[in-house]
Amino acid sequence: MKLSIVTSLYRSEPYLAEFVSRAAAAAAGFAGDDWEIVLVNDGSPDDALDLALKLRQQDARIKVADLSRNFGHHKALMTGVSLAQGEWVYLIDCDLEEPPELLAELAAALQADPAADVAYGVQEKRRGGWFERISGSVFYQLMRWCADFEYPADTLTARLMSRRYVEALKQFAGSEYDLWVNFALAGFRQLPVMAVKGDKGSSAYSLRRKVRHAVESLTSSSAGPLYLIFLLGWVIFLATLGQMAFLVINKLFFHVPWGWSYLTASIWGLGGLIMISLGTVGIYLAKVFVETKRRPGTIVRHFYHE
Numbered sequence: 100m101k102l103s104i105v106t107s108l109y110r111s112e113p114y115l116a117e118f119v120s121r122a123a124a125a126a127a128g129f130a131g132d133d134w135e136i137v138l139v140n141d142g143s144p145d146d147a148l149d150l151a152l153k154l155r156q157q158d159a160r161i162k163v164a165d166l167s168r169n170f171g172h173h174k175a176l177m178t179g180v181s182l183a184q185g186e187w188v189y190l191i192d193c194d195l196e197e198p199p200e201l202l203a204e205l206a207a208a209l210q211a212d213p214a215a216d217v218a219y220g221v222q223e224k225r226r227g228g229w230f231e232r233i234s235g236s237v238f239y240q241l242m243r244w245c246a247d248f249e250y251p252a253d254t255l256t257a258r259l260m261s262r263r264y265v266e267a268l269k270q271f272a273g274s275e276y277d278l279w280v281n282f283a284l285a286g287f288r289q290l291p292v293m294a295v296k297g298d299k300g301s302s303a304y305s306l307r308r309k310v311r312h313a314v315e316s317l318t319s320s321s322a323g324p325l326y327l328i329f330l331l332g333w334v335i336f337l338a339t340l341g342q343m344a345f346l347v348i349n350k351l352f353f354h355v356p357w358g359w360s361y362l363t364a365s366i367w368g369l370g371g372l373i374m375i376s377l378g379t380v381g382i383y384l385a386k387v388f389v390e391t392k393r394r395p396g397t398i399v400r401h402f403y404h405e
Contacts, residue, residue, distance in 0.1 A: 101130035103185030104202075106193040107139045107175035108147040114195050115147055119154050119161065122191075122199040129187075129206055136161045138193075139179040142169030155403055162404040170397045173278035176256070178397045181269055182404075188265050191257040196296050205259040208290045216264040216287040220255035220294040254279065255296060263287075335372055339365060 104122050108115065119136060126134035140148045140163065148165060155161040164182055166175060180188055189202050197220060205218035260268070264287050271281045282289075342365070 100133055100135060100185045102126055102134040102187050102189060103183035104134065104136045104189045104191065104199075105139070105176065105179035105183050106137075106191055107141045107172060107179065108143045108151060108193065109141045109169070109172070109175075110143060110145055111147040111193050112143070112145040112150055115150050115193060116154065118193040118195055118199065121195075122193075123158070123160075125199045125202040126189075129202055130185075134160060135183070135185065137164065137179045137183050138162070139164045139166065139175045139182075141166055141172065141175035152403065162402070164402045165400045167398040167400045174396045177268075177278055178399065180260075180265060182402065183265070186262050188260045188262070189258075190260065197255050197257040197294070201257050201292075201294055202259065204292055204294070205257070208292050209259060212288070212290060214288050215290045216261040217258055217282075217289040218292050219258035219282075219289060220296075221291045222253040222255065222296050223293050254282075254291075255294060257294065258282070261287075332372060332376070335369065339369075 104126055106118070106122075111118075115138075119138075122136055123134075126136070138151045138161065140151065148163070151161070151163045155163055162182070164178060166178065170178075176190060180190065189205075191197055191199060191201070201220055205220070208218040209215055264285060267285045267287070268281060271284070
């Protein structure tokens with residue numbers, strides 16, 4: 100099989116039929132009739148699964164993996180990648196924010212550079228309000244500082260991957276992982292392709308989920324946050340020594356009373372540093388705790404493919 104298109108379903112019923120139609124047309128332009136579409140139902144609370152099974156009745160090249168519950172976007176996508184059989188795997192979200200027709204541009208980029216194994220979409224301009232743009236910029240700067248590998252900014256889900264890259268990606272086992280970190284860690288030559296991302300309105304990612312994703316990405320990529328805490332501890336320690344020297348000089352030479360404000364600020368500052376440090380170390384210990392259980396990343400209730 101030449102091409103597999105992989106996507107996950109979560110509240111996807113309103114746009115699933117259009118996605119499948121457009122994805123099938125894009126696949127035909129790339130691989131003729133030699134393609135499949137793998138739809139992974141990530142515990143969608145709407146009727147996306149029923150619609151997916153109806154679409155499969157119309158075309159057997161549409162395959163449906165029904166997960167036993169909602170495991171999350173990254174794990175659902177990776178499940179689909181693991182089930183894909185194509186020489187090339189086209190990963191994309193089905194909400195139509197990323198046009199399925201982007202496949203042609205990604206394929207053209209790979210054809211122009213035969214040494215490359217991956218072509219992925221990058222937003223020309225990050226969408227969202229000022230808070231999303233600023234917080235996103237801060238997140239990517241932290242990732243660049245903490246990670247010991249190149250972590251590209253503003254990437255889309257849409258990416259066309261060779262079979263050997265997919266096989267390398269499948270080696271990142273575990274129940275706790277960040278798919279975008281693994282994209283970068285897998286290596287190989289990867290080509291960015293500028294694309295325009297649409298906006299369907301509301302996002303399935305709330306602020307809480309975005310913050311959690313940022314923490315997971317940072318702590319999954321490297322031990323950088325631990326070194327950051329170490330450096331921050333030294334900065335606060337040296338600042339405290341400077342403050343103590345300042346207080347002693349004022350007391351001895353200028354008879355300025357100690358006051359309580361300095362003591363209060365020191366206590367709150369050190370207390371905050373201790374809580375941040377313990378929390379960060381606790382996150383790493385929690386990851387070790389989860390991984391030692393060797394739980395599966397996802398569980399497939401049924402795979403409709405024959």
